[in-house]
Amino acid sequence: MSTIFRILAYIVFAICGIIGLFLGVKLLASLWGTxxxxxxxxxxxxxIYISPWIAIFKNGDWTLFILSYGGTAAYFLLNLISVAFEKKQ
Incomplete structure (x- = not known):
């Protein structure tokens, strides 16, 4: 069971990271050019690291922030559940 949560954590982290990177570069391209x-x-x-904050202050858009930092929080939560299942066995 812990392996399932660990794999799910990595998948969530990878997907949120890739989408967050794409949206961050897209935001910077719209502001400064490609x-x-x-x-x-x-x-x-x-x-690119601060692009979620740029999106909040410039556009009032929380999507990139929630995706980037929320994906990281979901990764840590799923990884914590995985560790709890490992200790239980």
Whole structure:
């Protein structure tokens, strides 16, 4: 049972991370242009890390924030459940 929760945690983390990265780059591309978004992706990734906050303050959109940080919280919760099942066995 712990393996199922651990795999589910990794799947949630990967999906939320990939979608969050895509939406973050898309947000930066709409603000600064595609060239600078790609430069941020490969050379200077800090704007991508703060893109959920940019989305909140610039657009009032909480979607990217909830997806990024909520996905991380869901990962930790599922991983914690997995560890609890391991200790139980």
């Amino acid at each position: 060239f600078w978004a790609v430069i941020c992706l490969f050379v200077f990734p800090i704007p």
